[in-house]
Amino acid sequence: MNVAVIGGGPAGLYFSLLLKQRHPEDHIVVHERNEAGATYGWGVVFSDIALSFLQDADPAFFEKFTAHHQRCDHMEVIHRGVAVPLRGNHFSRTSRIDLLRVLQDACTEAGVEIRYGSRVNDPAELPDADLIVAADGINSEVRTRLAEHFQPSFEVRRNKFAWYGTHQLFHPVSLIFRETEYGVFIAHSYQYSEELSTFLVEVDPDTWHRAGLDMATEEESRAFCEKVFADDLGGHSLLGNRSNWFQASVVQNAHWSHGKVVLLGDALRSVHFSLGSGTRMAMQDAIALCDAVCAHRDDVPAAFQAFEDSRRDASAKFQDAARRSLDWYESVDRKMHLDPVAFAYDYMLRTGRVTHEDLRERDPEFIARVEAAGNAA
Structure with a gap:
């Protein structure tokens, strides 16, 4: 079977790895638009529950995957400067670039071909593929091109976000709530390496405007957030990496496949990072798609239907939970008392x-x- 995967993120790479392991004779090519080593963002976080499915699917890969993770056994919510620890919440954190490197190395070792700097916008560019996996992210160009078939829907949420990093090490997953003269600022922070933590800043649009962040440059926004969370950062600065403000978008698709093309990962549906489950869902979907393709080797439409049947309910439940989580954050000003x-x-x-x-x-x-x-x- 000739398999083309558009997008070299966790979903596309993990699907490629699993399928190649089970069917070494398949020719699998991953088309990644970025050059090798390019990544944006800082760290990713998994709960122990989220990691268990990886261990079940491939114990050998699981050991490589988690070898350099930072682990903690609790989280904390910081409100009014008081940290409230919440035990029994186990997390494993790693850098996004390390996550991708481990997946890339495993794919290459298994015989998957990864073509960096290969931008594929139209499945018609891959006429020899028997199966095409569109794993090209939340702004999927394949999904846009075939929108009349997938029938995507988008719900843009109101709060503003900016991704930063910092050398301040937040060992537990920490949620920090700071009241300012402009309104409430929130930080989602966690250590993901020996030297760095992710620091995601969230703010409602009214507070964002009152603080003048709608007119601020990327550097001015970084400096402003650094002052808001100065007590939490302990003298460390915030680090930028294309850290522009953005809004979360909830993506769904009425149909998950069309012809020989199937959506995967954020191209299929987004799960908000306030649940910490987006990468988990993407990789669980990769397992399910691989299982379906292996069970229906001679019938691609049947494989796609089996994949959708096995995962649509889980997807809907997670997206419902994500909406409730978003609702809570978007109305947090009513909780600050x-x-x-x-x-x-x-x-x-x-x-x-x-x-x-x-x-x-x-x-x-x-x-x-x-x-x-x-x-x-």
Whole structure:
């Protein structure tokens, strides 16, 4: 089978690796528009639950994949300058460039061909492919070209975001809420290497305008955010890397495939980073697509249908949880009156997927604090 994968992100690379391992005779080419070693962003984070599927799918690759991860056994919510630890939340963090390097090396070793600097906008450019995987990101050009078939929908959310890095090491996954004269600023931060942490700043559009960030340059925005979170950064600066403001977009598709083309990863649907599940969902989808292709080697449409049948419900549930999480962040100004423990408790219940009893099992000490203060739902 001749397989073409458009996009060399986690979804496209992991699918290519799994299929090549199970069918070495297949000719698999990944078309990556960027040059080798190019990456944007800082770190990625997985929960232990999110990593378990990787271990089940390929234990040998799992060991390589997690070899250099930074791990922690709790997170913390910082409100009014008070850090509330939340135990029983295990996370594994790594740099995005290391994530891609491990996947690239594994693919190359398995015999997958990766063509860097190869930009494919139209599946018609790949007439010899028996199967084409469009894993070209949230702004997928393939999806746009075939929009009448995939019927994508886009929901642009209101808050503004900017990705930064910092040498301040946030060992636990830390959510920081800072009230300013302009409004509330939020930082999503976590250490992902021995030297660096991700520091994602979030702000509502009204606060963003009042602070003058709508008129600020990238450097001016970085300096402003650095002042807002000066106490948290401990004298360290924020580091930029194409750190322009953007808004989150929730992407869905009525149809996941057309002819011999199937969508994968963020091209298929986005899961907001406030849940920390986008890369996890992309790689789980890669496993499911590989399973479906292997089960229906002679019938590509049947393989695509099996893939969609196996993953659509999970996709819908995660996107629903992501919307609830986004709703919470977008209305956080109405929560700021809560004391730090009550605030952290409200945060943990935001998606409806975690209950009071779930929290008691994870962190009985935290729930004891909640109940002692009479804050239990």
